[in-house]
Amino acid sequence: MTLKEIRGEIDAIDAELLPLFLRRMKCAERVAAVKREQKLPVFNEKREREILDGIARSAGEYGGEARALFSDLLAMSRAAQHRLLGSGAPLREAVERAPRELPKAETVACLGKKGSFSHEALLRLYPDAQPLFFPDFPAVFRAVETGRAGLGVLPVENSSAGSVGEVYDLILKYRFSIAGALSLPVRHCLASAEPVLENVRVVYSHPQALRQCSEFLTAHRLKTEPFSSTAEAAEAAGKPGAAAVCSLRAAGERGLNILARDIQNTSANRTRFLAVGRRLCLPPDADKISLCFSLPHRTGTLSAVLARFAAAGLNLTKIESRPIPGKNFEYDFYLDFAGDVRDGHTLDLLCALRDELPRFTFLGNYREIS
Secondary structure (H helix, E strand, C coil), rough: CCCCHHHHHHHHHHHHHHHHHHHHHHHHHHHHHHHHHHHCCCCCCHHHHHHHHHHHCCCHHHHHHHHHHHHHHHHHHHHHHHHHHHHCCHHHHHHHHHCCCCCCCCEEEECCCCCCHHHHHHHCCCCCEEEEECHHHHHHHHHHHHHCCCEEEEEEEEEECCHHHHHHHHHHCCEEEEEEEEEEECCCEECCCCEEEEEEEEEEECHHHHHHHHHHHHHHHCCCEECCCCCHEEEEEEEECCEEECEEEEEHHHCCEECCCCCCCCCCCCCEEEEEECCCCCCCCEEEEEEEECCCCCHHEEEEEHHHHHHHHEEEEEEEEEEEECCCCEEEEEEEECCCCCHHHHHHHHHHHHHHCCCCCEEEEECCCC
């Protein structure tokens, strides 16, 4: 057969499959009606596992492919049932009741001291707020938890050094709502009380900042020592033989000499910051959604969940996995994606996931600025 003839046969098969798919989805609607009447859950894990195992056995050499195909089909069937049954009532109610006005926090917590990059992010997001500085990330979360600060601003990832794992761990521990986000250009300098680079024996900074400037530091064979923040490092750079990787603002406020500018590995270096608080807020211009959940430790479970976002036409922009404390090889997953929770299809998906996935939390729908 020619390629044209084979493609013709494929088109004919697809033309037969589509009506069968639509017929099956109509069956899912009838199943939803029965489950509503009998008060049965949408997700029957045991039955689905038996179905998929049987299909994989019957498909022979294409068992894995058949399992993946029918796993997606079962997920779409569940999605239709969830939509018809109005699943996720608590989440729907939370979205309906959430204020549309952004919180006006009088005090906002961040890492480090005046002049840190976290401080710069805070000033961009909340220029009228009183900043509260803390020596580490857990202290920022505790300040929000106790009400000492209305919000906390924290770095979560850098374009060259990657994720800040400790912050993601704390997000998953506290499950605060995300009120806003900022992508901040980050330009590092090498600052010191010393007049020339040749006098520097050790360089202080936050571990993320040291990673972002690793090429410069390695090229100059400079010994490094981690500090809790870039601003704290700038304060210590007044010692003989010491320097800091920090912002120009932090260096200027401490009267340090600028020994080198723009020493980050890439000129496009940016850090993403999140503002977290205890109350959910859904501003009208929100364009990003964050959530977290865990999954049963079985082959294909994550793939099946992610396929549902693709089916809904939603673009995932971040996925992070973190181990669950006290559990052996079990993980929480953190997801960001572009979207508006007030869109009916998006809300239906989140409500379905809320009812199906362990440890599910809707973290917020917010605007990200750059």
